[in-house]
Amino acid sequence: MTSDVFEPGIQSGRLSPAEYQAQFSDLHPPLDAHEALVAADRCYFCHDAPCITACPTDIDIPLFIRQIATGTPDAAAKTILSQNIMGGMCARVCPTETLCEQACVREKAEGKPVLIGQLQRYATDHLQAQGVHPFVRAAPTGKTVAVVGAGPAGLSCAHRLAMLGHDVVIHDARPKPGGLNEYGIAAYKTPGGFAQAEVDWLMQIGGITFKHDSALGRDLNLEKLKAEYDAVFLGVGLGGVNALGAEGEDKQGVSDAVDFIAELRQAGDLAALPIGRDVVVIGGGMTAVDAAVQAKLLGALNVTLVYRRGRDRMNASVFEQDLAASKGVRIVTHAVPLAVHGNGTVREIEFEYVDDAMKGTGQTLKLPADQVFKAIGQTLEGEGMPDLEGRKIKVDGSGRTSVAGIWAGGDCASGGDDLTVTAVAEGRDAAMDIHMALTK
Structure with missing residues (x-):
């Protein structure tokens, strides 16, 4: 085991190589x-x-x-x-x-x-496993569609459009396609590089070009995309992370859970990842559970997941909650963060207990922490977007936005439940509507 110290309490190599392999093996071994x-x-x-x-x-x-x-x-x-x-x-x-x-x-x-x-x-x-793609591409239509975002919605949309004979160019800010499947899902759920293998298999349909490091707002704008392509699909996901609203949240050691999961997913050596002794994760969704469980699997001694409402209101399923508990994650409910304490670096985080109406009770809880991960929801990033509904792009049942020629789906669009499977459905359905619009 290594002992490289990054901050007091935060270090890499807490486990042996055999322990890392066992901890991050397949959550559900496949059926024979x-x-x-x-x-x-x-x-x-x-x-x-x-x-x-x-x-x-x-x-x-x-x-x-x-x-x-x-x-x-x-x-x-x-x-x-x-x-x-x-x-x-x-x-x-x-x-x-x-x-x-x-x-x-x-x-x-x-x-x-x-x-x-x-x-x-x-x-x-x-x-x-046979490397065979079961679908055949239709004759080329001469139409080209831009898909912005290579996550589940974008990939699903791109595949269906390509299968129908359209040429598709996928733009994504990251170096690899896959979106949350590649960067945002717990490593023990998809070991062995499955996310990229699935994308490679999907791309066998042909007619799809992937352009990485191509971000909306930085390298692309909607007006230019509309001018260059026959249709545009936005599957950009949610890039921003909500603030805690707690005093001292800018201290070193407080970071976003999505960044932690992405770093872990891309790590070539799990033993090189620094993890704290006392880790606190704030949130109640799948990202929060994934971050908490993986912190424990990396060797953190104490991991506490804190959520502002009751367990019955957590977005993470009962199965996910039970999984976290089985791995040794402590779950605290009805508590909101008040302040992050420490001299430049987090040492403790203070919470106040709240009732079902989110009203403070006056009772507080202090947890020792050398690492705090925020998993309290993400926000849409980017300027010049079509009309929004709340904090997401407003779409109709076919994925059409307020701007003619632009569709959207997945986490960035209104109406979904932020699940991979829902994003796939929305990308597929938008592709069918785009196809009808381009061929009528």
């Missing part, structure tokens, strides 16, 4: 062929299946499970991918326990749903 057949056999193949309704991408779940049961997993994969081209990633990160599996008839009757997510992973992995 026999396990997949057994799991598929539990499906009732409902005619009016509630699991389909619960899936944001409307995958025909009974059909793909039947195809697995009959020994044709590649056909099952095509059923999945025709609706959700990022079905492999969604099988790993979707909160299936609150979507399709919660709606499963087996769940309602027995409290044990069909393993829909794991079966989806089995099928899509089986096909992608």
